[in-house]
Amino acid sequence: MRIGVVTFPGSLDDTDAARAVRYAGAEPVRLWHADRDLRRVDAVILPGGFSYGDYLRCGAIARFSPVMAELIPAARAGLPVLGICNGFQILCEAHLLPGALTRNAGLRFITRDVRLTVGNATTPWTGGYHAGQQLLVPLKSGEGAYAADQATLDELEAAGRVVVRYAGEAPNGAARGIAGICSDDGNVVGLMPHPEHAIDPLTGPSADGLGFFTSVVRAFAGAAAATEAEAGALR
Amino acid sequence: MSDEDTVEVAAGTPDRPQPFAELGLTKQEYEKIRHLLGRRPTAAELALYSVMWSEHCSYKSSKVHLRQLAPGEQQSEALLAGIGANAGVVDIGQGYAVTFKIESHNHPSFVEPHQGAATGVGGIVRDILAMGARPVAVMDALRFGPADAHDTARVLPGVVSGISFYGNCLGLPNIGGELAFDPCYAGNPLVNALCVGVMRHHDLKAAVATGPGNKVVLFGSRTGPDGVGGASVLASATFEGAGGEGKAAKRPSVQVGDPFMEKLLVECCLELYASGLIEGIQDLGAAGVACATTELSAGGSGGMRVTLDDVPLRDPTLSPAEILMSESQERMMAVVTPANVRAFLEVCARWDVEATVIGEVTGDGMLTMTWRGGTVVSIPPETAADGPVYQRPMARPADLDALQAGTPDGLDRPKDGQGLRAALLALLGSPDLADKSWVTAQYDRYVRGDTVLAMPEDGGLLRVDERTNLGIALATDGNGRYCRLDPYLGTRLALSEAYRNVAMTGARPVAVTNCMNFGSPEDPAVMWQLAEAVRGLADGCRELGIPVTGGNVSLYNQTGSNAIHPTPVIGVLGVHEDVRRRLGAGFTTDGARLVLLGTTGEEFGGSAWAHVLHAHLGGRPPAPDLPSERRLATLIAQAAAAGLLSAAHDLSDGGLAIALAESCLSGGRGCRVSLNGDPFAGLFSESPARAVVCVSPGREPEFAALCEANEVPATVLGTTGGEALAVEGAFDIPVAELRKVWEGTLPALFG
Numbered sequence: 012m013r014i015g016v017v018t019f020p021g022s023l024d025d026t027d028a029a030r031a032v033r034y035a036g037a038e039p040v041r042l043w044h045a046d047r048d049l050r051r052v053d054a055v056i057l058p059g060g061f062s063y064g065d066y067l068r069c070g071a072i073a074r075f076s077p078v079m080a081e082l083i084p085a086a087r088a089g090l091p092v093l094g095i096c097n098g099f100q101i102l103c104e105a106h107l108l109p110g111a112l113t114r115n116a117g118l119r120f121i122t123r124d125v126r127l128t129v130g131n132a133t134t135p136w137t138g139g140y141h142a143g144q145q146l147l148v149p150l151k152s153g154e155g156a157y158a159a160d161q162a163t164l165d166e167l168e169a170a171g172r173v174v175v176r177y178a179g180e181a182p183n184g185a186a187r188g189i190a191g192i193c194s195d196d197g198n199v200v201g202l203m204p205h206p207e208h209a210i211d212p213l214t215g216p217s218a219d220g221l222g223f224f225t226s227v228v229r230a231f232a233g234a235a236a237a238t239e240a241e242a243g244a245l246r
Numbered sequence: 247m248s249d250e251d252t253v254e255v256a257a258g259t260p261d262r263p264q265p266f267a268e269l270g271l272t273k274q275e276y277e278k279i280r281h282l283l284g285r286r287p288t289a290a291e292l293a294l295y296s297v298m299w300s301e302h303c304s305y306k307s308s309k310v311h312l313r314q315l316a317p318g319e320q321q322s323e324a325l326l327a328g329i330g331a332n333a334g335v336v337d338i339g340q341g342y343a344v345t346f347k348i349e350s351h352n353h354p355s356f357v358e359p360h361q362g363a364a365t366g367v368g369g370i371v372r373d374i375l376a377m378g379a380r381p382v383a384v385m386d387a388l389r390f391g392p393a394d395a396h397d398t399a400r401v402l403p404g405v406v407s408g409i410s411f412y413g414n415c416l417g418l419p420n421i422g423g424e425l426a427f428d429p430c431y432a433g434n435p436l437v438n439a440l441c442v443g444v445m446r447h448h449d450l451k452a453a454v455a456t457g458p459g460n461k462v463v464l465f466g467s468r469t470g471p472d473g474v475g476g477a478s479v480l481a482s483a484t485f486e487g488a489g490g491e492g493k494a495a496k497r498p499s500v501q502v503g504d505p506f507m508e509k510l511l512v513e514c515c516l517e518l519y520a521s522g523l524i525e526g527i528q529d530l531g532a533a534g535v536a537c538a539t540t541e542l543s544a545g546g547s548g549g550m551r552v553t554l555d556d557v558p559l560r561d562p563t564l565s566p567a568e569i570l571m572s573e574s575q576e577r578m579m580a581v582v583t584p585a586n587v588r589a590f591l592e593v594c595a596r597w598d599v600e601a602t603v604i605g606e607v608t609g610d611g612m613l614t615m616t617w618r619g620g621t622v623v624s625i626p627p628e629t630a631a632d633g634p635v636y637q638r639p640m641a642r643p644a645d646l647d648a649l650q651a652g653t654p655d656g657l658d659r660p661k662d663g664q665g666l667r668a669a670l671l672a673l674l675g676s677p678d679l680a681d682k683s684w685v686t687a688q689y690d691r692y693v694r695g696d697t698v699l700a701m702p703e704d705g706g707l708l709r710v711d712e713r714t715n716l717g718i719a720l721a722t723d724g725n726g727r728y729c730r731l732d733p734y735l736g737t738r739l740a741l742s743e744a745y746r747n748v749a750m751t752g753a754r755p756v757a758v759t760n761c762m763n764f765g766s767p768e769d770p771a772v773m774w775q776l777a778e779a780v781r782g783l784a785d786g787c788r789e790l791g792i793p794v795t796g797g798n799v800s801l802y803n804q805t806g807s808n809a810i811h812p813t814p815v816i817g818v819l820g821v822h823e824d825v826r827r828r829l830g831a832g833f834t835t836d837g838a839r840l841v842l843l844g845t846t847g848e849e850f851g852g853s854a855w856a857h858v859l860h861a862h863l864g865g866r867p868p869a870p871d872l873p874s875e876r877r878l879a880t881l882i883a884q885a886a887a888a889g890l891l892s893a894a895h896d897l898s899d900g901g902l903a904i905a906l907a908e909s910c911l912s913g914g915r916g917c918r919v920s921l922n923g924d925p926f927a928g929l930f931s932e933s934p935a936r937a938v939v940c941v942s943p944g945r946e947p948e949f950a951a952l953c954e955a956n957e958v959p960a961t962v963l964g965t966t967g968g969e970a971l972a973v974e975g976a977f978d979i980p981v982a983e984l985r986k987v988w989e990g991t992l993p994a995l996f997g
Contacts, residue, residue, distance in 0.1 A: 020598060021506050023417030027695040030712075059693075061415045064506025120410045120688045151414075151690045208692040213826060214709065215692065 012037040012231045014224075015052035017082075017098075019044040019073050023060035024095065024207060031207040032056070035224035037231075047077040054091040054135070054227050055082060057098025059151075059205060069112060069154050070100035079105060091135040091227055092199045096152055099191070099201030108192055108201045109167070110159030112152075116184025120153040124216040125204055126178035127190050131171050134197040135230035139222040145178060146219040148204040150190075155203045157185040157192070167192055174200055250566060251289040252620035260286050269296035275634060282629045290554075290615065290622040293567035295630055297533035298540055301801050304633030307767035308799040311777050314784035315760075315794040324756060325793055326450060333373050333443075334795020335450060336757045338821045340716050343450060345377045346442040348387070348722065348761040348817045350800035355437040358500040359404025363437050364412035365503040368575050370441040371416065372508070372529035375515050376578070378451035379443025382694060383708055384413050386423040386439050387722045387761070387815045388685075391432030393677035393995050398427070401435050403996055409439070410688040415505035416512070419697045420689035421706025424722055424815070427677045431726075433805030438761045438815050440722055444710055449519060453528040455546035455581045458609040460525055462539070462550060463587070465594055465601035466511045466577040469535070470560035473501035473573025507576040507599075514597035515578060523590045526581035536570040536630075538579040539605075543613045544631035546581075552605035554617040566617045581607060640777055641770035650731060652864030654850040659926050666925060667977035669859060670903045671987050673930075676858040679900055680991035681911075698825045702912065704747040704896050709825045717825035721747035721818055724763075725899070726811030727852040728867035733775045733812045736852075737782035738870040742934050744818040745790060746896045749879035750937060752829045752886030753820030758787055760797035760816050765809025767801045775812035776801075783814065789872040792818075827886050831895035832912030836967035838892055839946055840917055841960050842902065843878060843953065844936030848927045854899040855930045874935035874958075881956040882937065890949045893940035903929040905938050910971050910981050911988055919964035920974040929973070940966060 014032045016039055018025045029039035040052050044062075049055065062073035073079065079101070086092045086107050094102040102108045115121055129144040131137060140146075159167070164187055167173055174191040181188045183203075191202035206220025256262075266276040269292065279287050279295050287295060301307060326335040326343050333347035351366025367384055374381045386409055391398045413420050418441070455462065518524050526546065528538045535557065543550040554566050564572070582590045587603060594601035608614070613630075615623035660666045673679055682702060691700040698717060699707035705721040723743040729736030741758065748755045760783060765772040776799075787794055803810045822828065850856050851865030885891050893913070897905045910916050921928040941949045953960040964974075972978040 021415075021509055023509075023693050024695075027693070030695055060417065061506060061509075064415070064504070066506070119407070120414060120690075122687050122690055122692070149692050151692060153414075205692065208695060213698055214695055 012228050013040050013052045014038070015040045015042040015049060015055040017042045017044060017055065017057050017078055019060070019062035019076060021061045021064055022058050024205065025058040027207040028056045028058040028095065031210050031221065031224045034210050034221060035228050037228050042078055044076040044078050047081050049081050049085060053231050057092065057094040057101050059096035059098060062097055062101065070097060070104040073101045074105040083107065086199050089196065089198050091230070093136050093223065094201040095205055095207060096203060099203055102199060102201045107199050108194060109163050110157055112154050112203065113156045113158045114154050115156055121182055122149065122151040123182055125150045125182060127175040127204060128178045130173040130176055131193060134174060134193050134200055135227050136200045136223050137174055137226055138230050139226035147217040148206050148209045148220045149216060150182060150204045152203060155185070156183040157189040157203065159186060170195060175202065250617060250620055250622055252622055253288055253624050256288045257285050262286065264292055266292060269293065270300055271296050275299060278634065283625065288622050290566040290570055291625060293571050294536040294540065294623060297536050297571050298630040299633045301767070302532050303537060305799055306634045307636050307638050307801060308762065308776060309635050310637055311780040314780055325795060326447070327377065333377050334757065334759065335377055336795060336819060337447070338718060340711060340714060341446055342710055342716065343445050343447050344442060344718055344819060345374055345379045346440065346720065346759055346817065346819050347373055347796050348438050348440040348759050348815060349373065349798040350761050350763060351437045351439060352434060352763065352800050352803055354500045355405050356401065356435050359401045360408040361500055361502050363405040363408030365501045365575055366437055366439045367409055367412040368503045368505065368508050369531045370439045371418065372531065372578065374441045374443035375512055376451065376453060376527050376529040377443065378449040378519055379445040380516055381418055381441050381443045381512060383421045383706065384418045384439060384441050385421055385706060385720060385722055387724065388424060389426045389428065389431045389436035389813065391427065391435065392429050393427045395432055397432065399996065405435065405437055406685050406688055412503055412505045414690045416509050417693050419691045419693050419700065421691060421697055421700040421708065422721065423701065424724065425682050425685055428726055428811065430810045434803040434810050436763050436803070436813060440817050442718065442720060451519065451524065451527050453541055453545055454526045455542040455550055455607045457525060457583065458548055458607050459584060460607040461582050461584055461587050461603045462552065462605040462607065463580045463582050463590060463601055464557060464577065464604045465580065465599055467504065467507050467574055468558045468560040468600065469564070469569055469572045470574045471564060471568060471572065474568050474571045501573045501575050503575045510597045510599050511576055511578060514594055514599045517593050518590060521589065521593060523582060523586045523593065524580050525583060528579050530577040530579060532573060534570065534572045534574065539613060540627045540630045542579065542581065544627040546607065548607060548609040549612040549614065549627065550605055551608050552615045554615050554622065556602055556604040558600055558602050566622045638767050638773045639770045640774040642774050643771040649864055650866055654853065654856040654862055654865050657856060657860045657862055663976035666929060667979060669855065669930065670907065670979065673854055673858050673900045673904055674907050674984060675987040675991050677991055677995065679854060679904055681989045682992070684992035684996055698828050699751055699830060703831055704750040707751045707753065707822060707825060707828050715824045715826050717822035719748045719751045719753035719820035719822055722815055723747060724813050724815035725852070726813040727857060727863055729779065729813060730811040730863065731852050731865065731867050733778040734782040735867050735870060737779040737814045738786040738872065739867060739934060740814055740816045741783060741786040742870050742872060742875045743898050744816045745875055745879065746937065748818045748820035749882050750829060750894045750896050751820070751822060752827055752883055753822040754883050755792055755818050755820045755879060757819045758792055758794045758816060760794060760814055762797065762799040763803055763810065763813040763815065764801050765804035769809060772809050779812055779814045783816070786872055790876060823887065827889065829886050829891055829894040830912070831893060831909050833893055833909045833915050833917060833940055833966040834913045835892050835940070836915060838940040838943060838966045840919060840963040840966060841939050841941060842936065842963050843939060843958050843960055844874065845933065845959050846928060846931050846936065847933045849931050849933050853930065853932045868932050868934055871935045877956045877958050878935055878937060881952060881958045885949060885952055890942055890945045890952065891939050892942050895938050897936040897938065898932065901930045901932050902938065906971055907984050909938065911984055914981070915966060916968040916970040916972065916981050917964060917966045918968060918972040918974065925973065925976050938963065
């Protein structure tokens, strides 16, 4: 499986995301912000960082980059996309996910290992977990408080689109403790915490984050097998 | 032609008055410049000499002492580039080289804490980048006035947010450092930033302009009026210096940083290096274009000709002198062959980095600059690069005898278990020893995915090679109180603590960097302190068998006649052969045997106990014991490699009591220990060359044999486990109580 990792000017966790892809047994493919080319990848990760210096608003400039012009329709057509931290902010700015990420309640940047509860284990990025599972993953952001209007929040909850929630009080004041959400068909997932920093206890607080990456590999293998079976039945 | 002060004009108007004093030059220095040039300098030349000959750039007061730090032949095998380069470079094996350096940004951080500290990070990162390395981590050693002082509430949060903003946005993990408070830093906070970079041996770059005809390219941010005169005004005299307008008038002297630009510059430079497009490279820091052109041409084979009109400006009204002195951030200068210029500019364009050819290398030995058709600079570059050297008068501080005579022997000591318990909690909750998360939680420690250990561990540890698990460890340490009592011993103690902290991770210490923070060199007592500190560092490194690879001196850290405590901050780099075998400080298992390594004397001079419980500073600091430090480091490295230990923590401020408390807090479990002899000395003495370790169950005999083989005294203290830190016959303190005291302090002070 080939998983694209986009590098915007100011992307910082792209190397880490590529490493996580490798740990999960897939091939990382580097995608460049200025190229209108997804290089025929099977999924895409928008990594953390400060794309375009976070000028104007986090993710506001990145959403207009050439690579996003390709990615937005592909995501709408079902391509699995994971946005982590700044990537989540870009997905919101691109309207692939609802709501926005706002300044932390304490107004300071927070680096902390946080406990998350999996709310939706049916997306391509979370299929390897089970609902209610607890994960220990780093959070590191200054503008990580998820915000949306009440109707949107109600809708997200009703549709099971809250992918992960902070266990206990949200450290950044996120609405309803939301740490990650997905699109209505589940293929686009945005996360504020960083699963790519929790793939090996040597360099992270746990290996709990690896499941996001192995999940998509498994989902892809499953989809490929299903396609194969379908093709076989047709023959 | 302009009406600018050209060489021609200068030659014809020898008597025109020049503002040398306002630029920080003495009358003698000004006369020396006239003598060197055989005429009066132009305005641009005067600006150039003033910044190059500032204390910050020329080390004119400290140079005579720093010569002692030149590494001896036996120590230099691992040294690929040493003092004098932008940063020292050390061979760590497997084809990797590491460069690291610590630098001060003290004065700007007092004037404008956020930008001052932010640009401090940016500056040291470019130093590392200029060596050809990818910067991989930063650390910060911070010292402020009293934690509860009104101004500390302005300076500390600003400094921390500046480091957080710049370092996080640049994508460099912050893996450790220091935080200390003392009234002596109230008007002179110390903000020392360390950066470390990694490269392959053949990537090493030099700051030289060679090959006449090669082009000089300025790239990165545009040049603006920020930081004009920063080097000469801010770092070389009191804040009331030039013009006498006071602090407010100096605000424009602090530079403003853009970490996004720096990130692009880092990636752009690394791509330029990898493509082989650079002959020589220099970062622009203090003294900007003046310093970069001077050092590149002085370090090279010939001269350089620069067209100042071609420097891209943010403010078109800048004069040639201001262009030369501007300290606008995020700029680099490269020497490129004419054939490579096009490819060079293409790489820059790919990263949206503006790049402009502003001159070329010549063979005439002169640094020549033109502006609007006139020649405004024409000097032999080495005359500006070398600068004056002063043998400033030195005198042992007049109050030192009295200070050393006022020993802590007569201070009231705890008389029973309750007293010991109260003393431990008072120390643990004191701002110097309390939980630093308020600060460190604002820094990204995870980015790049190679951070194996970070604060609050003794040393930061990074993986360098994912395949072989080769790594590097780093720690910085300094103790102003010890150095105030005896700068020679205090500096050796700072070195031994940093060395020990690196060793605690299981790494082998290999090299030293330093940041010398002192008061005014014009005060003979301060010069004596500086000389003693450098002598202590030189002797200490010789005894430990590791070289000093570079460093930085920050003088004039004083308010009126009140100098800061002499505060050398020492950084030590270690090599870890297998980061999977790293040791942390936390007690992570129950029932493990706790062993105290080293010898405990009764040493309370300058101790945390005397400071926190009695506000006392007097006597002599603990006696450093470098041969024992060496044996201790060897023992830990061997024991870690053999898997004999599950934790190791060094003993320093607050002694065994604080070390045990920290290990309990970090591992989330208690321990039970019994002490022989006087429990007060056992718990709070600060004798160096000591550590507490947790032995892996079943490996006790092996470890005991290893201690004996290395001649390290080992005393069994007790075992880990339980809910409390328990000292038999003295006290039990629940870990939850320790945590409440430890974690509460900084949030209560800073919100």
